[in-house]
Amino acid sequence: MTAPEPRHPLADLDETVHQRARLGILAVLAETREADFTHLKTALGLTDGNLGRHLEVLVESGHVTLRKGSDGRRRRTWVRITAQGRQALRSEVELLRQLLHIAELTDPGSGA
Amino acid sequence: MTAPEPRHPLADLDETVHQRARLGILAVLAETREADFTHLKTALGLTDGNLGRHLEVLVESGHVTLRKGSDGRRRRTWVRITAQGRQALRSEVELLRQLLHIAELTDPGSGA
Numbered sequence: 451m452t453a454p455e456p457r458h459p460l461a462d463l464d465e466t467v468h469q470r471a472r473l474g475i476l477a478v479l480a481e482t483r484e485a486d487f488t489h490l491k492t493a494l495g496l497t498d499g500n501l502g503r504h505l506e507v508l509v510e511s512g513h514v515t516l517r518k519g520s521d522g523r524r525r526r527t528w529v530r531i532t533a534q535g536r537q538a539l540r541s542e543v544e545l546l547r548q549l550l551h552i553a554e555l556t557d558p559g560s561g562a
Numbered sequence: 563m564t565a566p567e568p569r570h571p572l573a574d575l576d577e578t579v580h581q582r583a584r585l586g587i588l589a590v591l592a593e594t595r596e597a598d599f600t601h602l603k604t605a606l607g608l609t610d611g612n613l614g615r616h617l618e619v620l621v622e623s624g625h626v627t628l629r630k631g632s633d634g635r636r637r638r639t640w641v642r643i644t645a646q647g648r649q650a651l652r653s654e655v656e657l658l659r660q661l662l663h664i665a666e667l668t669d670p671g672s673g674a
Contacts, residue, residue, distance in 0.1 A: 463585075465582055546658045550658060
């Protein structure tokens with residue numbers, strides 16, 4: 451019998467939020483609160499289809515809401531972060547902070 | 563004509579390193595330098611198959627190397643982080659540090 455090994459903090463990262471594009475979307479929205487589809491697409495270097503799919507995931511999970519509107523001639527979709535989305539980003543950042551702490555403690559500053 | 567919008571730092575995250583399980587593997591190895599398959603599996607809460615597939619990706623990309631050995635009766639696989647792997651983890655951490663900076667500047671501390 452050996453004691454159970456402790457789980458690494460990164461084992462608890464939430465893929466809904468950690469996934470690169472979705473983390474980017476939430477980070478942009480945390481800065482601006484609301485952003486339109488085209489701005490998100492450009493800022494994160496995503497295609498229409500890709501951004502659309504990731505937004506679907508984030509709407510389903512309650513992290514963002516969408517609002518359709520128009521800007522004179524153009525139809526626009528505005529995306530806003532929810533309180534739950536902000537909380538999830540905060541939890542992710544807290545876990546990443548632990549990772550950075552580990553990296554700082556253990557990085558020998560050389561190429562190993 | 564409008565000026566091109568700046569890309570968000572997260573647009574440049576490297577999926578090879580950012581993906582949850584692989585980031586976990588590299589973070590554990592940066593701490594311990596070398597770890598065996600079973601330890602990684604337990605620490606990160608992964609299945610054999612899952613860990614095996616992620617290690618294949620990291621070996622292919624030059625971030626880790628594998629060494630087979632035995633520990634008395636048991637066959638073991640040791641995993642070691644390479645200089646390139648350590649550098650990639652450092653770049654990821656640097657990008658995440660920018661994200662934390664953004665989050666700190668913009669987090670209103672309320673549920674917004």
